[in-house]
Amino acid sequence: MTTATHHSSAKKPPLLTRALRRTMRGLPPARHDVAHEPGLVVPAADGSPLLTDHYFPLADGDFPTLLIRSPYGRGFPWAPMYGVLFAEQGFHVVLQSCRGTGGSGGEFALWQHEAADGLATVAWLREQPWFRGALGTLGASYLGYAQWALALEPPPELRAMVVHVGLHDLYGYFYSGGAFALENTLTSTMGLTSQHRGTRHLLRASLRLRRHLPAIGRTLPLGETYVPGLGGRVPFLEEVMAHPDREDAHWQGVDAGVAAERLTVPTSLITGWYDVGLDQTLQQYGRLRRAGCDAALLVGPWTHHSALQQGWPEVFAESLAWLRAHLCDDPSGLRGTRARVHVGGRQAWQDLPDWPPATTDRHWHLDGDGTLRTRPPEHPWAPVPFRYDPADPTPSVGGPVLSGKAGSQDNTALEARDDVLTFTTAPLTEPLDVLGPVRAELRVRTDTGHADVFARLCDVDPRGRSANICDGVLRLRPDDAADPAGSAPAAVTVAMSSTAHRFPAGHRMRLQVSGGAHPRFARHTGTGEPPATATRLRPAEVALQHPSRLVLPVADETTDETADETYARAAPER
Template identity: 25%
Template sequence: MPLRHVRTGPGPVPQHAQQHLVRMRDGVRLATDVYLPEATGTTGTTEITGTTGTTGTTGTTEGDAAHLGAGPGFPAVLVRLPYDKNSRYVYFDKIAALFTARGYAMVVQDVRGKFRSEGQTLPFLREPDDGYDTIDWIIRQPWSDGLVGMFGDSYYGFTQWAAVAAEHPALRAIVPRVTTVNFNATAQSSPDEAVGRPVWLEGIEYYAHFWVDQDAHEYEPDRSLRPVIEQYEEAFRVIGARSAWFDAVAPRYTDLLPALGRHPFDARPVPVLHCIGWFDNIVIPHLRDYLELAARPGWDAVQYLWAGAMDHENYRLEHAPVTAENDHATNEDALARALPDYAHPALDFFDVFLKGTRPVSTLPKVKWQLGHGDWRTATAWPPPEARERTFWLSRPERAPGPLPGGTLTDAPDAPDGGQSRAQWAYDPAAPVPSLAPNSFACLQSYPDLAPVAEREDVLAFSGPVQRAPLDLAGPITLHLYVTSTAPRYDVFAKLLDLSPSGQAHVIARGEVSVRGDLAPEEVRIDLGHTGYRLRSGHRLALTVASSDYPMFLPASGTDDNPWTTLTAKPSTQTLRTGGASPSRLTVSALSQRGS
């Protein structure tokens, strides 16, 4: 069957926005919408000069008298994104209304090579210079007071870090949401690492959809094709163009940060409000960014954290699984209800660090949501009152099969006690299904993972029934004594909430790719951080497997590259626990009650 493909181009510019074609230092023009507070804006499209001082073809110039520092105009909030500044997907015409009502100019730009902007379609590499030049253009406009903040999710969180690296003095605060400074590190790790990251197929596939040319491309690869790389070669043939960045990162590891020049964390510190989601698929690297900066002198004083029980697409746990009534992607009323919670944390932050209309004392250092609970504040993350609690993997002979499976116990076996073990298979021809059709929107579907635990190639363990709530707040780690018949293998771990009805829903997950000849005897798996209430009558549960498809690319079972191998090989993994091999799960909890 021929591959079905849908191409999406730019949407119309809203009447209440003024589009400019802003010239970068190399002459490329980037399409940029400006939204101004009421009675100050005009509509239309003009070409405006950037830092080069060259007049555009329309002969229009603005802001010849540049100024830096608070002036009579408005502070600006800049958003630089690759998803069409005028699309329903990013809904910035509606977000802008909240910002302009608070007295901010909002500037939204298609990044280089996307939608209405000129230039080569290649992510990441030009963002520091383009961010600097755009900020320089903003402060030369008559409506600007010379101060700029930045805001946005995911890739348009990365463009904020790129601008920080460029160190424009007018950039005074950023609000990166569900993002990280180094996206390539989330996709896969170097094959030389003893314990690294499996190939996040869903993440790399993103480049084959959004970074081919100016438009966006939707298609479902023919997943029966081998080698796997041929699935995307077929798509590029149908599209008639290919993704240069996909070619750069698949099927090889590419380190992104050296290409940016200065690492953003080595730049001049600016105030940062990190907005993360406990169910975001890149929560682990985002928390890592926050924790590094919160411990770095010069940066530490201006790091703030906002953490909600939401996923990458801003679906919330209280609505999961999401019904049509609460789906902000398709329902206008749901979007209107969601937008204040989306924008107001940033607006309050900018009121402190751009406008100066609120004292810094009004901002909590950490504001976080306890899933199935309430919103809380703390002086640091993890909350100082959180304590580690360890669950030891026991009765592994019961682990293959349905939940509850083996046990998670509060006390380890005696050090001189016997060791026990369990095995699970990896079959690349029948991988463990991811179930969530899109991990970026995992709470939208919020699948029951109990059926996955019934598979013979999945190990499952469960803790005791909670007699009182257990409030998790902080990091989650898993230490496993594991080996494989394959020279390189993957381990996927998921921490679950097992309800009295038998349904199991994910709390956190982590994964590693292990090189057997270099790996330590004890393999550590980082499951990230969470704020989550395990309610009375529920149980913690854990699953362990060696595939998670199609979210992750199945391992080859050999030393071959999984993208290009024609025949991946099965393998058998062995988990040891007890005695001298204390496999264990460690969580951070506010309460030790209930077990």
């Protein structure tokens, strides 16, 4: 039995945590009152003390345990959202600060210690009288990375994982398509260095970074100009900037997602179409499915942050159902299909037997007059050039970012710039459903060999408002981009992430092509110098050439009324 009398140090959760819990709406009623053991000391792999809070139901029973390992502290938002909420539903919740954060001993080293420290924590759990051998993991963002690290050598007690907007490959996060993700990297570094110190410290750090970000974006070298924005030097960030090549030995072992290739632990993955971790979540799902692992996927109309805010009722319900099914032998809350996605344009949820669903790749061909056509142009068109000037970099608008205006935004002003090319269809005569990964297959020529190619799919409504749907960036190298002295242009593919979106009749589809999205990505200096030490700026002349095309995965034809029924019938049993 588990009762409060077995925990001499137990107390009520902190007043602020209880107050924040009461502000959460749209959640199931609590099954139990909750008690809290704060500041327990768990020995890390090398003996460093890891501070840990334990939340548990005030009731008799053999309750399963959830492990959450966080570098962001053990307070807001994790205490009310994970600690109290899941303990209310009948789980022991073990919320731990990663080494070097939140009062834990040792030194925080990005990703290197998570696997060993996770296993050491499970060894400690085995010694606790309330631990009954049924373990699940839970957590968002870097807390998701900590789960994948533990799954590299999953302990036998691990029976379920739930990853919210999570990452498994930190190199891929810092260098999307080879371009340095400046804004998101600075924002997440600010969170890693300040949030574990408390909400006030986080607020001050956030305001400081916001104040300094414009200067960081326009001043070189980045290895020096970032320092005022973060209040001092950050060793792990300097290591990130000093090693831009994935093949560098510095990144050995960074991809914890390889665990999914052999995992047998049932895993629920939750993300949003504008989440910074969307691509990695979909990669995780694909790896799990190929390995034959039981996996579920939920993708909502969310950003990295809004999934845990506006989307929290859906995220919590999905997570609770998965954990009850696999830790409590109660599958009653599971849905009947593996995947559920929110379809933009329809503004509706759709259940699917798997992701990506059955689709047909359809091609829209770029023409030199700025149109997108379903048929290839009859004649090759003349190159369409633009000049990318890093002294006046093409700005970023919306998309999967951690700060500022994330998500779908109005791109009209951006598309009026001379350094942004657009290619647009005629108004659609009938709705078009795009479900899956989008890509642009382009022929590109540059005069320097150094450039970024940023491609974005937009939905243009009848009033002319252009809203971004998905996008991607690719950093060209001199070996990729031919010089203009008579040689053929480089054939490149820009992966533009995935989407589930309906383009309604009367709307137009638009492809943007430009040389960057700043400060979301650090501007390409045009010299090939490393991002930390580059000091010179060189404009690049870039031209698109024939033949180039946009490739969209279009859903098999089916009516709105029968689509969900069709997918539900096709869904395999779990």
